[in-house]
Amino acid sequence: xxxxxxxxxxxxxxxxxxxxxxxxxxxxxxxxxxxxxxxxxxxxxxxxxxxxxxxxxxxxxxxxxxxxxxxxxxxxxxxxxxxxxxxxxxxxxxxxxxxxxxxxxxxxxxxxxxxxxxxxxxxxxxxxxxxxxxxxxxxxxxxxxxxxxxxxx
Numbered sequence: 616x617x618x619x620x621x622x623x624x625x626x627x628x629x630x631x632x633x634x635x636x637x638x639x640x641x642x643x644x645x646x647x648x649x650x651x652x653x654x655x656x657x658x659x660x661x662x663x664x665x666x667x668x669x670x671x672x673x674x675x676x677x678x679x680x681x682x683x684x685x686x687x688x689x690x691x692x693x694x695x696x697x698x699x700x701x702x703x704x705x706x707x708x709x710x711x712x713x714x715x716x717x718x719x720x721x722x723x724x725x726x727x728x729x730x731x732x733x734x735x736x737x738x739x740x741x742x743x744x745x746x747x748x749x750x751x752x753x754x755x756x757x758x759x760x761x762x763x764x765x766x767x768x
Contacts, residue, residue, distance in 0.1 A: 641756025
């Protein structure tokens with residue numbers, strides 16, 4: 616059975632969207648048969664997380680923190696899934712003009728509480744999105760999909 620992968624991301628200015636597009640391209644190359652669900656944090660819910668074999672999160676950095684949209688997602692799923700999704704594989708990408716590390720840290724604190732396991736180090740872009748950022752995002756997506764397909768994660 617093909618792995619089921621949930622991508623939850625938010626983008627307002629387009630930088631996080633560009634990273635997400637590269638992640639998705641990598642996912643479909645890493646495992647062409649992947650069952651992929653791509654949703655806004657406002658549209659994703661507990662059933663989407665339950666459905667997924669792995670979750671990829673993408674967020675811009677706002678004031679050194681994750682987007683309010685992603686925080687809203689976590690607020691809605693945290694309690695219902697606290698004991699149910701322990702060990703859920705996770706990957707993260709983020710974009711910001713500054714303090715992307717603070718954003719990553721804020722997400723990591725929440726997923727640590729959920730006891731999800733990070734598959735790979737986060738991909739981050741500070742400043743304008745470059746070809747190097749897009750290549751790293753593509754590689755993240757390919758590695759996540761291939762790893763889930765092979766049963767590594």
